Amino acid sequence: MKPLSVVVRTGCDIFAWFLIIFGAYVIIHGDVTPGGGFQGGAVVATFLALLLVAYGWNRLSLWLNESIYNGMLIFGLLCFIILGFMGMPTSFFYNFVAIPAAEVAKTGHGIIPPSGTIALMDIAVGIEVTGGLSLLLIYMFKGIHLFDNYEIGGESGHDR
Amino acid sequence: MNWQEHLPALILAIPLLGAFATPLFSLGGKTLRNVWMVSISFLTLVLAFFIWKYVGANGVMVYVMGAEKATLALPSGMTYPVRIILEIDGMSAFMALAGSIVSFAGAVYSVQFMDRFTGMNRFTSLYFLLTAGMLGLMITGDLFNFFVFLEIASVASFGLIAFWRDKPEAIEASFKYMLISQLSAMMVLIAIGTLYGRYNVLNMAGVASMLHLGFAEKFVLAFLVVALATKCGTFPMHMWMPDAYAEAPAGVTCLLVAVSQASLYGLMRVCFSLYGATIGSTFIPWVIVIFGTASMFFGVSMAVVQHEVKRLMGYHSISQVGYMLLGLGVGLLALGNPQAMADYGFTAIKGGVYHIFNYTMYKALLFLTAGALYYATGTRDLDKLGGLARKMPYTTFMFAIAAAAISGLPPFNGFVSKLLIYESVFAVHPFFTVAALVTSILTLASFVKVFQTAFLGPEKACFATVKEVPTSMIMGMAILTLAIVLLTLFPTWVLSNLVEPAAKALVDQGGYIGAIMGGGL
Amino acid sequence: MIGNAPFLIVGVLFLMGLIAVLTEKNLVKIAIGVSIIESATNMFLIALGYRSGGAIPVRFLAGGEKLMVLPTPQALTLTAIVIAMATTALMLSLIMLLYRHYGTLNIDEIRRLRG
């Protein structure tokens, strides 16, 4: 796939970074506004989609590091389940950092009660989805050239 | 705080943790990942065993996710249960025990069976996701959660069936399964949505306590029965099953057997606990009985003419699922009538439930031996195999035990559950018993064929270098063989301690509702 | 009854998806059919969510005499969308692999497993 024209590339260069900011905004405010981890993560993953379309795989693969996305995937998932485990003495997924509504009213934190682990889990899911969807894009793009390098059946050992 | 209260959450959380942490552990090399795989699935087995002990001693277990008190379903005077609630009664504990035994055996087996392939991190993660999805299906008490776990199990199994991605048949089987499975999952979701629209509750016990049979509920019942029957492989919708079972790696196929049992469990849960006495006419029980008889007979008659060993066994799974549907359907037929229930209904349910456990064990073992056959020889075609009994003595021995058990030869465990089913469905109509007996004979015939062509006969020159399979594969098979032998030797203990509590819990709709809604209907 | 219009559309969409799955030969079109069925299901859940006289389930906007509708169907729909996205991605990947192996997207030629 050849890179697109310089106008498209410049446009994508500019907007791709704003997409990350917007996605991060959606992730972080996921507990109080519409949106959340998955939606924000999907928006962040659009960053890679834009660059992939604008530059093509050959240019992109020069500086793309897959293991970062892999790491994000694992980190997000582990954060999520560990946050679940941390509520364990009470119950699994218990919201252990939340401040009870009565105390919020006393101290006057504002109209939004702090949501505790929900916000943290939202961020964890956002990180995970970012990694996962970006990896999905990368793998599906690679899949176009999947068997170009080796014969079908290169992996031996099972019957055919 | 009693740690045993948290068992229902732990049995889901541990396989999920196993799945999520696998990439981390596979950084440490192959050995560490294999140790991780086996130890996590062993931990799951231990947890399932504890749950079964706890439920046997203390009755229904309830776990509220994220609540201030994990065992309190309705805090502070609420009328409806709102959180995700896990509910484990005898039946769920029984199914979870069976499923986690198979999962452990498959994990041990896969260590050396999958040794030669790349992408094992993903394999291990998906394997645990499949285990978690299966256990979630079995222990959840929430309808939407049921759908989510159904989808987790489905997506993981699509990935695992297509794991040998350079093999066209595997991709094809996975795609076919995916299409059927997505359609049925969407029907399940529409049914669940309708129930939510009618009753504003997603909890199974909550819905069951309010359910009254109307137009929408009848539709919901039809949709749920058809969709879940498809997922467990019932006759007119079974075509994905031999494809998927034949093409998946053997360690996965053995887990897929347990996953299809989880769908069967879902079907039974819908019929017995969600609808129960309000099921209305005898239409749905008859549908299940007819489904059962049809899948039993047509499945086995397709199996007799197959010449590919795993495909043959895939057709046998259809016919064996038919037995369970027959037994449980007859039980459902007798549900409204206490006299019939005492006469034959409860025996039929016991037979069906016992057959679930037996089937899970011996069918998983059969798939593992088939995997061992083509690990050693590199082919699955029975026309090419032959004379392997002297080369692979352990595999032969375990295959013989499993084949005798599935054909219902006395004294093996398959006979006991089949006997219970034969003698109880006889009371409904003798035709069903005749069909079941013919099916049993045809099963024996096709396994005699497999045994004769694969293991007996003169040794072939092309298999001169064949050796017995490696240790971990034999260990995996030995676990299931041990389970079969124990089930064979202690049928009374198994019936009174494993099967009867499960069957009682399945019939006892009031107990299932009461555990969450607090006291009776 | 304009209130029932969403359910009518759900039925029409579901049938459209089903017809696409049953009659189309191209694998990608079948995948689109499955996506249409998934959209129909999601729309069904969303349509269930609103009860007449309720307020939308956002915390700032509720209050006063208007009661907030329970946001459960929205949560269900989001979960269903996530799952649908996963299966769609997997389905498209499988279609790519099928095309690689069989050299065709015609579903009638992809039938090595039969009998």
Next chain:
Amino acid sequence: MWNKVFTGFGYWDVISWLIFFFIASFFALWLRSIGRRDYKEGTEQDEIYWSGNPVPEDGAEISVPASSSYWGFRKALEPYYKVLVAMHSGHIRDYVGYYVVTAALIAALILVV
């Protein structure tokens, strides 16, 4: 633990079956041990009889393939198997069709019955 399993119409007892098997195998082994006295190892008696022809080296030439077993059964039930195999056509659209038809049938019938 060693009790019988009552089914309502009969019972099942694994121990009596095992005892039966032991007795049966004892008799079988006893009969075998008194077998033919005129058998000698390493003579002509050891050789395989294959219709008077020399036995092939490779076992693959004298084994019966799985596709040939139960030939008569399949031949007798040919019309039945024709229909049944035609059902498993490999067309995914057929499979989805069976599913949709069954679902529609049951959903329609449950309202009537």
